[in-house]
Amino acid sequence: MKALVFTATGVVESHDVPEPEVGRDEVLVHVMTSGICGSELHGVRTPGFRVPPLVMGHEFAGRTGDGQAVTVNPILSCGTCDLCAAGLRNVCRNRQIIGVHRPGAFAERVAVPASAVVPLPEGLGWTAAGVTEPAANAVHAWRLAGRPAGARIGVIGAGAIGLTCLQVALSGGAASVEIADRSPERLAVGARLGARATVPELTGEYDVVFDAVGGAATHEQSLARLRPGGAAVWLGLADHVAGYDAADLVRGEKRVLGSFAYDDADFAGALDLVAQWDLSWVETFPLDEGADLFTTLMNGRATPVKALLSPEAR
Numbered sequence: 648m649k650a651l652v653f654t655a656t657g658v659v660e661s662h663d664v665p666e667p668e669v670g671r672d673e674v675l676v677h678v679m680t681s682g683i684c685g686s687e688l689h690g691v692r693t694p695g696f697r698v699p700p701l702v703m704g705h706e707f708a709g710r711t712g713d714g715q716a717v718t719v720n721p722i723l724s725c726g727t728c729d730l731c732a733a734g735l736r737n738v739c740r741n742r743q744i745i746g747v748h749r750p751g752a753f754a755e756r757v758a759v760p761a762s763a764v765v766p767l768p769e770g771l772g773w774t775a776a777g778v779t780e781p782a783a784n785a786v787h788a789w790r791l792a793g794r795p796a797g798a799r800i801g802v803i804g805a806g807a808i809g810l811t812c813l814q815v816a817l818s819g820g821a822a823s824v825e826i827a828d829r830s831p832e833r834l835a836v837g838a839r840l841g842a843r844a845t846v847p848e849l850t851g852e853y854d855v856v857f858d859a860v861g862g863a864a865t866h867e868q869s870l871a872r873l874r875p876g877g878a879a880v881w882l883g884l885a886d887h888v889a890g891y892d893a894a895d896l897v898r899g900e901k902r903v904l905g906s907f908a909y910d911d912a913d914f915a916g917a918l919d920l921v922a923q924w925d926l927s928w929v930e931t932f933p934l935d936e937g938a939d940l941f942t943t944l945m946n947g948r949a950t951p952v953k954a955l956l957s958p959e960a961r
């Protein structure tokens with residue numbers, strides 16, 4: 648079957664690969680859509696995050712052998728560790744991710760544990776299905792922030808995670824959302840979706856700031872722009888450096904919350920939301936064009952903000 652394969656640092660290529668082996672308690676999913684994630688662009692460019700050769704792709708949907716439309720929760724947890732027992736399966740001590748630790752969905756077919764399969768609601772389109780996984784990250788971050796309806800929200804970064812944070816905040820009743828990015832094209836999307844958009848940094852004061860970039864400078868900005876008592880929720884992973892003013896954090900009783908992935912309830916919540924959203928910022932391309940597209944995005948092109956690959960697209 649056809650697949651997009653990460654073969655070496657900086658290189659993804661179209662290859663013919665063997666059909667997936669479907670293990671016990673697994674099902675074969677015929678892929679209809681698989682989103683290119685910023686973490687994959689970073690992981691191909693930067694040694695140490697993904698181990699080649701690898702078929703990536705962890706944001707996907709398709710059909711099972713009996714024709715059922717499904718998406719897949721790619722976070723595989725062990726179910727037996729203390730964190731799983733505590734209901735924190737997103738940070739399971741033995742977690743694996745489809746498309747990271749085992750072959751993913753940049754391919755015509757992918758084998759997944761039956762327990763990871765989530766049936767799609769009737770009538771949900773493939774575009775919406777394809778952004779369920781990034782949206783689930785945003786639903787989780789919004790929940791960690793205490794679902795702050797009525798709050799003034801700042802969002803740093805207008806990629807897929809930042810835009811889904813924006814959309815979750817507006818769906819959740821935020822008083823206002825301001826979004827900042829260096830890319831005018833991406834900010835135009837944020838403005839269209841209902842946010843105030845600013846280049847390159849946030850300018851106001853916020854009750855909650857979501858940092859969807861995760862660099863030292865955005866960490867610093869996310870705290871500097873908070874009101875005392877506010878919370879910064881960090882989703883981005885661009886840099887290991889924290890970079891913020893710790894004395895300001897203490898004197899202002901500010902909080903920093905790390906947000907990683909989602910649980911099953913967040914994932915289900917995302918499925919409800921994506922059905923209602925404007926997803927005009929999401930574009931679908933043939934899987935055949937995946938190598939060129941991936942390389943262009945990896946080299947810094949800002950658009951399409953979210954690219955989905957489909958073996959069915961022409």
Ligand SMILES: [Zn+2]
Binds near residue numbers: 705
């Ligand atoms: Zn992702």
Ligand SMILES: [Zn+2]
Binds near residue numbers: 727728729742
């Ligand atoms: Zn576990």
